[in-house]
Each structure stands twice: as C-alpha cells, then as structure tokens.
Amino acid sequence: MRNKLSSIANCGIILAVLLALAASAQAQDGADLVKQLCGKADAPVRDAAQLAQAYQEAIDYLMPLMSADDVPSRYNYQIMFQDMGSYAARPGAETERQAMAKVIVANLDRADMLDVVRHWFVLQLERIGAGESVPALVKLMAADDRHLADYARRALEKNPDPSATEALLEKLSSAEEAAWKIGLLNSLGQRRAAEAIERIAESLGDADPNVASAAATALSNIGGAASAKALFGVLNKPLGPVSVKVAQALIDIAQERTAHNDVVNAGKLCVAVYNWATKLTRDPNGPNPFSIRVAAINGLMTCDPDKATEEIVNIIRDGDPRVGRVAVQVARQAPTTAPMRALARVLPELPPHYQVQVLGLIADRGDLSSVGPVKRVLHSDYEAVRLAAIDTLTEIGCDESAEALLDIAVNGSGAVQRAAREGLALMAGPRVEEVIRASAASGDVKKRSAAIGLLGKRRVPGVAEALMGYAADANEEISSAAFKAMVDVADMVDAGTLADLVAKTSGQGARSSAGAALRAALTKAPDKAAAAEAVIERVRNSTGEVKVTLLMSLDAAGGPAALQVVTEAAQSSDEALREAGIRTLGNWPDFAAADVLMKIASNSETSLTHYVLAMRGALRLIVTSDSAPLEDRVNLCFKAFDNARRDDEKRQVVAAMGAVPSPKVAERLLALAKEGDFKAEAALAAVELAGSMLRRDREAARDLAQKIRDLNVSDDVNSRAEAVMRGRPMRGRGR
C-alpha cells in the first residue's frame, strides 16, 4: 500500500514538473514568437494564414501578461504588442499589417479583455488600421465605455480608408452629446473631408457655441470655397458667440488659398474679414476683435501689398494702438520693402514708441535708402529713439551711417556716445572700414583719436601695423590713442617692437598708455619667455622713466629671467627703479616672488611704503597661489605674521591664513583665537578654513568648526561655525 502511495506521489511530482516545464516552454515559445513578429529574431516566411495564426498566438501569450494583477508589470507586454504593430506596419509589409490588424479586430470582442487593454488594442488600430478595421471601430463608437468610443473615433480619424469618413459622418448625424459632436467634427476636419462640408456647416448653427466653434475649425481645416461660403453665412449674420471664431477660420482659409497661389480669392477673404472687424470697432460698446484685423491685414499684405501698406500707415498714424503695435510686424513680414519704406517716410512725425519700433523694422531690413529718415530722428528728444536710431544705422552699415555715428562717437555723451562707439566697432557694410581708416589718418585730433580707438576694436587684418604707425605720431593724443587701441590687438603685436616704441615715446600720458599696451602684449604673447627676453634686453639698454615703464611690464610675462631683473631693480640704489621693482614684485603672477618679497618686508631698513607694498604682494600670493606647495604657503604665512611690523598687517595675514588648507595653519589659528589681540580675525579665518575643508575632509572640518564654536568668540563666528558643522558654510565674511 505504502509503495502504491509512494508511486502515486512520485507520478504527481513528475506531472507537476512536466506541466511547469511545458508552461515555461510555452512562455519561451510566446516570447520567441513576439520577438520574431517585432523583427528582433529571425522568422520563417509566413503566408497570410500563417501570419494570422502567429499574431493570434502572440496575442494569446501577451493578453494575460497585459492584464496582470501587478499593474506596472503590464507595460513591457503592452510595448511588445505595440512593437509588433510598428514592425507589421513598416514600409513594404502590407500583408503583415493587414494580418495583424485583422487579428486585433477579431480579438476586440473577447470577454476576458480588460477595458484598459481594449483601449490599448484600439490605440494600435489608430496607428496601423486601414479599411479592414473600419467596421469594428464603427461598432466600438457605440460602446457604453465612452473612453473606448472616443479611442475608436480617433482611430477612424487616422484611418486612411474613405469608409472611415462615411462612418464619422453618419455618426455625426445621430450625435447628441456636445463633446461627442465636437470630437466627430474635429475628426472630419482633420481628415479634410470635403464631402462633409455641408453636414459640418449645419453644426455652425448648433445651439452650443462650443460645437459651432468646432464646426468652424473643421471647415477651416478642410478649406476651399465651399467652406468659406458656409462660414460667411455665419459672419454675415448679426454678431454671435462664434462670429470671431468664424472670422479666424476664414483667415486660415485665406492663408491656405495663398499657399496655393490663389491670391485673388485669398485677398477677397482678407478684405471682407478686415472690413467686418473694422466695422465692429466703430461701436464703442461692442467687441473689438483687433487680432482679427491684424491677421486680415497680414494676409492682405501678401495678396494686395499696396492696399495693405496704405492701411498700416493709416493705422500707425491714427488708429487703434493694439492694431498699430502689430502693424510694424506686418511690414516686417511683407514680401517687399514698400511697407517699410512707407513707414520710414513718416518716421519723423510718429510718436516716439512707434519711432523705436519702425527703427527696429528698418534695421531688420537694412535698407540703405532709409538712412535719411533715420538721421532725422538721430537727435530726438528721447534718448531711446536716439539709441534705436544708432542701432539702425549700425545695422544698415554704410559710409553715411558711419560718418553720422562717428560724429556722435566724438561729440556725443553718455549712453548715446557709448552706443555709437559700440556700433562703429561692429559695423559692417560698404565703405565703413574706409571711412574709419580715413578718419584715423587725418583731420581733427579728437576725431582721429576716436577712429584710432575703433581700429583696435574692429581688429581687422593689418591693423597692428597701422596702430604702430600712429603710436609713433608726434602728437601725444594720437600716440596715446594708438597705444590704448593696441590693448585690443595685443595678440597681434610683437612685444620687442612695442618696447622699442615705448622707448621713443615722450609724454607721461602716452608712456602710461604704452606701458599698458606692452603689458597686454606680454600677457598674450604665445612665447612668454622670448617676449620677456626681448623686453629685458631693452630694460638693460634704457634709463630713467623708459626703464621704469619697461620694467613694470615684466610681471605680465613672469618667468625666472624677468624675476631676476625685477629683483635686481628692487635692490637698486636708484630710488625710482627700486620702487618700480618692488611694485612689480608685488604684482608678480606666481609664488616665485615670495622669498624676495618677504626679504624686503622683513628688512628693518625698508621704508614703510615699500614694506607695505611687499607685504601686500606676499599676502596676495598666500591667498592665490593654489598651485604652490602647501608647505611653502604655510611658511610664508608664518613668516609674514612674524615679520609684520604693525597689527594691521598681522590682521591681514591672519585673514589670509583662512585660505591655506593646512592642519598647521588651523592649529595656529586656533591658538590665536583663544587669546590675544587677533581673536576675532583668527576665529573667522578658522571658520572659513573649516568651510573650505568640508569637501575634502568633512570630519576634520566639523572638528575645527566645533572647536571654534566652543571658544564662543562672537555670535557671528558661532553661527558661521554652526553652519559649517551642518555642512552648509555661509558665504562672504560679512563682518
């Protein structure tokens, strides 16, 4: 007996395993089949019947998965189903598309299908369905599930088969609910179903304005004379809730006519709608469909530009400001320049806000013939108009514009002068460069200087040579202007040649400008060492102020050779040279100058001025030399603190320590924060240091902040320390 029971149990287990294996194999088969039908696996050649069978098997596999209790898990299978449809509807696979669509249709009646799954099935028919799907979709439009009915309606809207139009039309005849009518009207409009015009036109008189509006939109989508006639039937009646919508629809039809080169009929539509809208505005208590007037005149601009131009000039002179403000845009979009020129002619007599807009229009069209009218408002009482006129002349870009702007660039003031200069710096166009070059070459010194400045700003090829020539001019103002302009073309200038020019320059102003130009050239030199060497050579061969000017440019180049020369100068017995050397060291770009600066600062014989300069230079290096070895920066901090002659400098050193992320510095700051004259500065610097350490070593940063908080130096320091402890340091010192 026991053996028998055991045998039965074993058989049961085997059966269960076999069933599980069968189910798994079936699932594997289903997944493989779906892959084939999505084009993601090799598939055998199938005829229509075999395809139908394959799609049915795939759906049988997917359906339960698309309906699973675990709702999020359904998505992947929905997408597999969609991918099957996308692949079936690929170009050149009509047999597959049709087979799949038919299988979808055949499954729509399944009782075991969830509503949301049925929606998804119909959505696929929207994307791949054709004539074979229409009867089923028509049936679904009568479904109790209103969402399903609308899915079906949308699928018919996209269906390329003519029978879909018939179905939608038939449904419209019996439709009662407003939303449903709107959907059907919209579908017919989207299908551009000319055969539906008559029926849609009936809906223009629907009691529900939303339905009537949808009918107007549908007619505008279909377009053509018959639609326009139906819409005029409403527009010609007394004003109603859909009149404006109807007018918009007519404008759309006019645009469609224009696109088909039927400008005669398009023009008629625009005139009629424009007159209708204009007539309405005469009633002060009535509506003002100004946007309709704008759209109509815009349409007319293409069909009858003369009439439209005349009208926009009238409007902008004496019309509804809401239409007037758009009139300029109508002219901007016009196919010819006639409307712009008509507005340019009346420019001086327009109110300032229209002047600004019309000037913008002229600028956009870059019309050379409008320079005259623009110049007439160039000296308007309104700065905004003057600025707009300058912009416009800049845009037009010609010799006459350039002359006009040069005059303002020289004799103007404030924002207007700046605008003229900026405009000239960028102005392109015939003979502009010639005007500027000619003005730089001769004439009034003030004008020449301005033009020379523009040459630099414009950076045209060959300008560096021209500026070198002007820099050598005997007139200091011209020479100075040229050196200033060279800053803008410093990358084109040879430092050695420029240094020679500096040596020849007389006059304090020109030499100062020359020094600035030389610094700029050294900064931008591609080979800084070579450029520095060229200047060093000239430093050695020069004397007096020239030597000082050349020397003081060397920090812009940096490097050991330059540092050596500057260091020697800083120790010179010549007071002027010594001061120049120390000042230059104070601006040195890297940490290499630290030792010599400290040496100067710590020398008790150094004058107070030089001591301050050296100290400031050292402080700057402490804060900015991130790439220098940390230990060197730490040592510099301590030396600077120990050698500071006055408390002011000691405070500055303490503050600078906050930028040096070192445990030694933290320790020193903590000690200083505990007692002594620099408690407040040290505590604040320590908190800053802690804040900057947060990213690298959160724990050490919090520990430091905690220690400062424990010292309770001040409320400000406490709150900053607490902010660091929270991991969100405050910005700024905010003392």
Place this chain on the structure above:
Amino acid sequence: MKKKPSLSRRDFMFKGAAALGAAVVFPRVVPSTVFGANAPSNRITMGMIGMGLMMGGHLHGMLGRNDVQVLAVCDVDGRRRESAKGQVERAYANQAADGAYKGCDAYLEYEKLCARPDIDAVFVVTPDHWHAMCSLAAIKAGKDVYCQKPMTLTIREGRLMSDACKQYGTVFQVGSQQRSEWAFRKASEIVRNGWIGKVHTIYTSLGSFAPPTTLPAQPIPEGFDYDRWLGPTPWFPYNAERVKGDYGGGWRRFWEYGSRKNGDWGAHHFDIIQWALGMDDSGPVKFVPKGWPGHRYQTHYYADGTKVLRDHPVWGGHMIQFIGTEGEVMVSRGGRLDTRPVELAQAPLLPSEIHLYDSSDHDGNWIDCIRTRSTTICPAEIGHRTATICHLSGIAERLGRPIHWDPAEERILDDPAAERWYDRPRRAPYVL
C-alpha cells in the same frame, strides 16, 4: 542686452528659408520713458497658465519687475491655483503703500484667461501636451506668448503655432533659455564662423528617464480637474505619478505628454546644435534609433552628412561637443566653454563675421521685444524646428526604425505608418 549687428542678420528675416539660420536680430532696450512705463496703465499685463514646477522662476521674475503686472493665474489644480493667486497678491501687497492688494484672478479654464481683453501677454508653462492649445488660444486673442520648451507635442502643432504667430503678429518666445547664455552663443558663433573647420560630428548628452509604466487607478484628488489635465491626450486612469511635475520623471517619462528626454533636454541641446549649424529654419533629414545596425547611439543626420549622436560620451562632461575638421568646441551651462585650439574660446569676432543674436536674459528678452515689437531670440519657427527633431527622434525610437524627413516640405518620407505620427488625434472635446 547688447546689440550685435551683422550683415547676415537681415537675411534672417528676408532672404528666405536658407538664410533664416543666420539670425542676428536684436531687441532694442527701450527705457521706460518712451512708453511711459511703470505707470500702471503702461505695464505689460500678464496671465500665467500652468502654475507647476517650471512656473516658479517665471512668476518670481515677473513679480519682481515694475514694468509688468500679473493679473491672473490658471491651473487645473485648485490648490495650486489658489496658492499662486495668494503669492501674487502678497507680492503686490508688499509693494503697495497700504500693504493690501486684491487684483489677481484664478482660473481653471485658460480660455477664460485668454478672453480677457486687459491681459497683454501670457506664459504657457503647462506640461507639453497643453502647450499648443493654450498658446494658440492666446495668439488668436492677440496676446504675446512665452511658451516653455519643447514648444509642442506634435509636429503639426508647431507648424500651426508658427504660422499663427506670423498671422497675428505675436511676440513669441520659446523657453529654450540656453540661447540667452553667453557660452552657448559663443560656441555657436565659433562653429558658424568656421573656426573649427567643417563640423562633421556632434555629441550631446541628454540622460535618461526610467521607462514609462502602467499605473493602477487611484482616486482623483478633490479640486483637481483630471479630465482637463489629460486634455487632448488618450484617457488613462488617474495616478499621482502620471500628473506629477518632476525633473526626474513624473509626466515627463510618459510618451503621451512629451518626447521623454528628447523633448526634455533635447529641446535645449538640439536647439543649440541647430543654431550653431545655421539650421534654424530647417533640420536633419534622417533619424536613427539607438541600437539600429551600425548605431550604438541614437543619431540624426543633416543633409550634408553632419551627424548628432545622443548620449555618446562628451569630452570633459560637457553637454555638447562639436567636432570639426580643424578643432572642437565643448559647451555646457554655467558658462563652461572649452575649445581646441584653446584660444578660440576668448577670441573676439570681426565686424565681418557672423554675430549671433545676443541676449543674456531670456524672459527679459521677451518683455523687451513686446515693447519694441521685435523678434525674440527664440521665436515660434525656431522652437518648432527644434521640437520637430525631438519628436522625430521619439518616433524613430518608438517605431524601432530610421525615419527619413524632408525639412523643406516638413514631411516624413516613404513610411505611411510613421506619417501618422505627424500629429496625434485629440480626445473629445479638445480641439486644436
């Protein structure tokens, strides 16, 4: 805002489609004295549609301007609507002498907001599937419009919006604000002026969302008009995740309401690529989904062979990398710009070179252009062309095959099933 003229600038407006991409149109900053601005009657009156995540910055900015007055807010979520109304009224009350202000209306229906004759301009900052309907209603009512990116949900919507802007003279700004960042303009100028030679390959990083999902039905919260939230899109049961505004997902991850990352970040980066290539009035001709043979990355091609690879690693973690025959440009937000050769990044433009439209304040550019009736830095046609790239990339991804596109005729070629995606049918009673 600083002006930058160029010969090519006027080409943008008048020399037809081929030159549109050379756009350099600048708004003129007009002091308020000209318009008498700051007097209440001369302020630009504003309506705000869609008071969610993205509207925060816009609303804050508008409330801080003394030349703008926010008159109305609109949202399908009652709580959010009332909260926004309160925010507006508190802000104006703080500025009022008597500390009181009640003058902001809250609407459920954008149609009512757009029908108000006293509102000059509107922000449309809804989810993508509402952009076109709200914008078109505003445009046709004579309002100027700022519409968040991507401008549309479908290609047809963009064509309608761009045409309507021309018809109604609308000053329209698309919220592709990278155009108003210095580094992106400079990068585009470097490319446009040929400083890196002929560009042949572009990498851009868009990132990814979690896949879309099916969601169980949940009760619709009180005061939330879910039907209106869905609007023209297919009906699905309510679930909070579906309607959530979330940079990391929410409605953005669903195809029904956008183009996922192609629309989310592509609307920014593809837009800059269009700008840099001078293709603002045109676009690519072929879209290949990720994983298609020979394509490890989603790719689109321009007619000259230039290809754009999505999510290919970008040098230095940048957002976009342009690779030319003579150099490279890498650019990101926050003013990050790197070039090879390095000096290109700081090199100034010559007067004769192409100077692109210069704006440093995207919202401010729109306001300036409303006053001067100038063209904004990102008008509807540009927004439409960029959004088209987002949509076509998405269509190719969903169909699982390459899409060929004719940018002149704006048609998907030789694939009737793909052509159906040019537009999506709308749920009743929503009509475009």
